[in-house]
Amino acid sequence: MVDELLDLLAQPGALANGGVRGPLYQRLASALERAIELGNAAPGMLLPAERVLAARVGVSRSTVVAAYEHLREAGLVERRQGSGTRIAHTAAARASTTREAELVETLHRNVLFRAFIEGTKGGIDFLGAYLPAPERLSPALLAAADEELKTCLGGHGYAPHGYPPLQEAIAHRLTAKGLPTTANQVLVTNGAQQAISLATAFFVQRGDAVALENPTYPGAIDAASAVGAQLLPIPGGMDGARVSALADILGSRNPKLVYLNPSFHNPTGTVMPDDARAEVARLITRHRVVLIDDGTEAEMTLGGEPPAPIAAHAPDAPILTVGSMSKLFWGGLRIGWIRAPVSLLSRLTGFKTVLDLGTSLPSQVLATALLREIEAVREERRRMMAVRFQILEKLLAELLPSWSWSKAKGGLVLWVRLPSGSARELALEARRHGVAILPGTTTSPDLSFDTHVRLTAARPPEILTEGMHRLAAAWADYAADYAPGAESPRGQLEVIV
Numbered sequence: 122m123v124d125e126l127l128d129l130l131a132q133p134g135a136l137a138n139g140g141v142r143g144p145l146y147q148r149l150a151s152a153l154e155r156a157i158e159l160g161n162a163a164p165g166m167l168l169p170a171e172r173v174l175a176a177r178v179g180v181s182r183s184t185v186v187a188a189y190e191h192l193r194e195a196g197l198v199e200r201r202q203g204s205g206t207r208i209a210h211t212a213a214a215r216a217s218t219t220r221e222a223e224l225v226e227t228l229h230r231n232v233l234f235r236a237f238i239e240g241t242k243g244g245i246d247f248l249g250a251y252l253p254a255p256e257r258l259s260p261a262l263l264a265a266a267d268e269e270l271k272t273c274l275g276g277h278g279y280a281p282h283g284y285p286p287l288q289e290a291i292a293h294r295l296t297a298k299g300l301p302t303t304a305n306q307v308l309v310t311n312g313a314q315q316a317i318s319l320a321t322a323f324f325v326q327r328g329d330a331v332a333l334e335n336p337t338y339p340g341a342i343d344a345a346s347a348v349g350a351q352l353l354p355i356p357g358g359m360d361g362a363r364v365s366a367l368a369d370i371l372g373s374r375n376p377k378l379v380y381l382n383p384s385f386h387n388p389t390g391t392v393m394p395d396d397a398r399a400e401v402a403r404l405i406t407r408h409r410v411v412l413i414d415d416g417t418e419a420e421m422t423l424g425g426e427p428p429a430p431i432a433a434h435a436p437d438a439p440i441l442t443v444g445s446m447s448k449l450f451w452g453g454l455r456i457g458w459i460r461a462p463v464s465l466l467s468r469l470t471g472f473k474t475v476l477d478l479g480t481s482l483p484s485q486v487l488a489t490a491l492l493r494e495i496e497a498v499r500e501e502r503r504r505m506m507a508v509r510f511q512i513l514e515k516l517l518a519e520l521l522p523s524w525s526w527s528k529a530k531g532g533l534v535l536w537v538r539l540p541s542g543s544a545r546e547l548a549l550e551a552r553r554h555g556v557a558i559l560p561g562t563t564t565s566p567d568l569s570f571d572t573h574v575r576l577t578a579a580r581p582p583e584i585l586t587e588g589m590h591r592l593a594a595a596w597a598d599y600a601a602d603y604a605p606g607a608e609s610p611r612g613q614l615e616v617i618v
Contacts, residue, residue, distance in 0.1 A: 144543045144562075144571040145180055146187035153188065157197060157208060168198065168206045181602050187546040244555040245588040250387065250533040250577050254451035255501060257494050266487045273482060281474040283309030283458070284485035290492045291444070291458050298419075299429025301436060302460050308470050309480050313417045313445035313457040318344040320441050320459070321378060323472045324411050325350050330376040334362045336536075336564035336573070338387045338415065341380045350378075352566035359527075361386055361393035364400045371408045379405070379412045384419035384427035385532035388564050388575040392530055395428035402434035409439060411465075417445045417457075420499055422531040423507055430460075437462050441469075446488055448533065449495070449502060456480065456488040506533065506578065512585050513578045520593035533579040542599065544574045551595040556588045 153168075169177070171185045178185075189206050192198040200206045273284075282288065288304040295302040310316040317340060325331055327349035333341055335354035345352055353370055355362045361383050370376060381401065383393035393401075405412045414431045432440040442460040459469060473479075491498070510529045517524055523540040539547065544560035551558050561570030580588065 144187075144545065146184045146191060146543060146546060147568065147571075149178065149180065149184060149188040150191040153192060154195075154197060164208050164210045166208045168208065170205065181546075183546040183550060183599060183602050184543070186549050187543065190549055191545075244552065244557055245580075245584060245591060247556055247558045247577050247580070247588055247592070249452075250579055251447065251452040252502065252505075252533070252579050254453070255498050257498060258451060258454075258491065262490055262494075263487070266483075266490045269490070270483055270486045273486065278482050279479050280309075280482055280485065281479040282470055283307060283480065284482060284489065287456075287485045287489040287492070290489055291460070294492065294495070295430070295442065295444075295460055300433045300442065300460065305463055306460055306466060308459045308461070308466050308473065309485060310457040310459060310473070311477070311480050312447055312455040313415065313443050314340050314344075315455075316441070316443045316445075316457045316459045317341055317380070317413060317415065318347070319469060319473055319476075320411070320413055321345055321350070322348055323469060325377050329378075330374050332367065332370050332374070332376040332379045333566050334381060334386070335566055336388055336561060336570050337380065337566065338382055338417075339559075339563050341382075341413075341415070342564075342566055345378075345380075354566045354569075355379075355381075357386075357389065357391065359391060360397060361389075361391045362401075364397050364404070367401065368404055371404055371410060376410060379410055380415065381412065381431070382415045382418070383431065384416055385421055385530060387418055387532060388534050388559075388561075388573075389536045390527055390529050390532050390534065392427050398428055398431045399434040402431050402438060402440070405431075405440060406435050406438045411439045411441065414440055414442045416442060417448055418532045419444070420449045420495075421502065421506065421533060422499075423503060423510070423529060425530075427531070432460070439465055441465075446491065449498060450488075450491055454484060454488060454491075456484055509578045509580070509582065509585060510535070512582050513576065513589070516586065516589040520589055521596060529578070533577055535576045535578060537574050537576055539572050539574065541572075543571050545571055547574070547596065547599050550599040551592055554591045554595040554598075556591040556595065558592065 168174070168189070171182050171189070175182045175185045189198060189200060193200050193206075197209055198206050199209050282305075285304065287309060288307040291307045291309075292302040292304045295307075308316075310319060321331070321344040325345065325348050329350055330353050331345040331350040332353040332355055333345065334357050336357070342352065353374055353376055355370065356366050357363060362381055367379070371379075381393070383398060385392060401412070412431065416430055419427055419430075430442045432438065432442050440461065443457065444460075445457040446454045447457070459466065461469070513535060514526070514528070517526065517535075517537065524537050525540075526535050526537040529535060544558075545562050548558050548560045559575040561573030561575065562568045564570065564573075564575060578585070
């Protein structure tokens with residue numbers, strides 16, 4: 122059966138059947154998946170060794186490694202060192218249409234979230250965009266928050282909308298940023314990820330369309346995929362999402378939800394200009410579609426302030442302005458929020474109450490105390506990140522001079538373009554060198570941008586230095602094995618150095 126499979130895959134056009142486009146590893150994985158579905162590769166069967174399959178099909182070994190890894194993440198094969206790659210016994214019966222399977226597939230797809238659960242096994246983590254807790258999160262601050270918490274202990278402790286002083290502090294902050302807000306327009310959530318997932322689960326049914334930038338924050342893709350949504354990519358440029366493309370999608374595809382990340386976009390770092398934000402607000406008002414404006418990175422500026430949130434141009438439109446404590450303060454403080462018109466927010470509050478009865482009160486009390494320190498923390502973070510971006514860009518220029526990127530304006534990551542090859546394949550090679558990177562496909566609703574990687578600058582200088590030396594070694598090994606005939610993937614974004 123193995124020989125028959127090799128003959129099947131070696132046939133002319135075998136990697137083009139099924140209409141799959143994009144990187145070569147993805148087409149090879151699709152061909153293997155079709156073989157499993159057609160019974161040409163039975164459960165338990167040992168697949169060809171990586172170098173054997175590479176030689177027979179005419180691709181690089183790293184392409185086969187990436188294809189096998191793609192199938193492993195989908196639950197179709199099992200891989201064990203020294204034992205090869207076998208068709209999983211559950212492959213034929215995989216229930217891909219069930220909610221459980223969709224959630225499992227979502228977790229497997231996003232290497233970033235998997236790393237939080239499984240760890241990076243001793244390697245250097247260039248995946249997550251997070252900073253350690255600031256020094257201001259000190260015993261003295263905790264003691265002050267403890268005193269405030271004592272005044273709350275006489276009640277039941279449930280706060281479905283949020284802790285009122287925290288709602289007031291968030292409303293004050295948004296108002297200062299140009300979006301007039303009252304406390305009853307704020308819903309406190311367990312981080313921005315819950316805010317995004319909550320809104321997506323509430324407004325989107327299986328099969329509905331969700332429009333997202335391409336590329337975008339992986340957690341937004343996961344939230345939409347987990348509810349069985351159809352993903353509609355919005356192309357971007359040097360000023361963020363192309364508003365004309367969004368207008369076309371709203372006019373022709375009727376999405377139930379739009380997700381945008383306009384301030385220090387994750388992963389590209391772009392900032393949407395104010396006139397573009399005003400046009401987006403007009404489109405949302407006209408089409409009455411719900412928009413998530415993810416402002417999680419908005420406080421992480423390296424210099425100039427970004428424009429006011431999109432809702433500043435239409436305060437009563439169905440716009441959910443999302444924020445978080447995780448980037449500026451600490452990821453372990455799971456405090457986020459949604460700002461929206463009261464009528465819309467009350468519906469979301471009811472839904473969230475059914476799910477969790479409200480966010481932890483002690484965490485909210487601590488967040489309230491931290492927000493009083495926000496300007497001092499912003500200045501500390503700004504100085505820290507300016508140095509770390511400078512180090513990362515210097516290392517890129519010295520160690521990987523053929524790579525290109527846009528200079529950071531804010532946020533915590535760089536969006537870097539490879540001169541050739543597949544970012545997904547490179548990520549596998551990098552893992553073997555002890556550094557974990559995020560390939561561009563993880564940030565893409567249609568799995569494009571396989572020529573890009575997202576690199577975090579939010580690591581101490583010594584970790585950045587060691588990690589970049591490991592990545593440069595991985596690139597040297599990968600480039601030596603790279604198949605020049607592989608096609609460049611779809612999805613390009615203009616970059617400058």
